[in-house]
Amino acid sequence: MGPRAARLGLTQYTSGAKVALELMAPGFPLVAEVSGGFAGVAEVGAGCGALGLALAVLCPTVEVTLIDRRRRAAGFIELVIRRFAIANARALCDDLRGHAGRYDLVVARAVAPGAEFLAELSLLRRVDGRIALIEAGEARCAPAGLERSAALPTAIEGLRVDIYEAVTHQR
Secondary structure, eight states: OHHHHHHTTSOSOOSHHHHIIIIIGGGTTHHHHHHTTOOEEEEESOTTOHHHHHHHHHOTTSEEEEEESOHHHHHHHHHHHHHTTOTTEEEEEOOSGGGTTOEEEEEEEOOSOSHHHHHHHHTTEEEEEEEEEEEESSOOOOOTTEEEEEEEEOSSTTEEEEEEEEOOSOO
């Protein structure tokens, strides 16, 4: 996956081992979360698809949708899905507008700064759904209606998975 994805400009990592460590492994803390009854997961800005495809393989009862605006990315992901017969994954070349309220969990690497990115991702989740944002550095401020409920460590020092969900109590 690494060399071909790198040639297409979908990742900076040219070896399978680096793709596994840098792109797949940060999602491993989510496996218990996803396996706990989620039906639908979306990876936004999927790129080469490593994160979402790893979740699909590790959680075969969960439908995983990998969304990327770039046709090249979605085509590559679709090729990998067919090649490895990953029945519970699908790739979409799309923006986010048509996916409101569809997913139990929305996963993304932190690709845009600020609370606006979280607000945009929040539109994709079901009312009781969650957002998992993989990022380093300071935790971002959650937009109105969301709160950070957990911070899960990853295998990469300084990188974590922040879980956001709807505010359920008054402060």
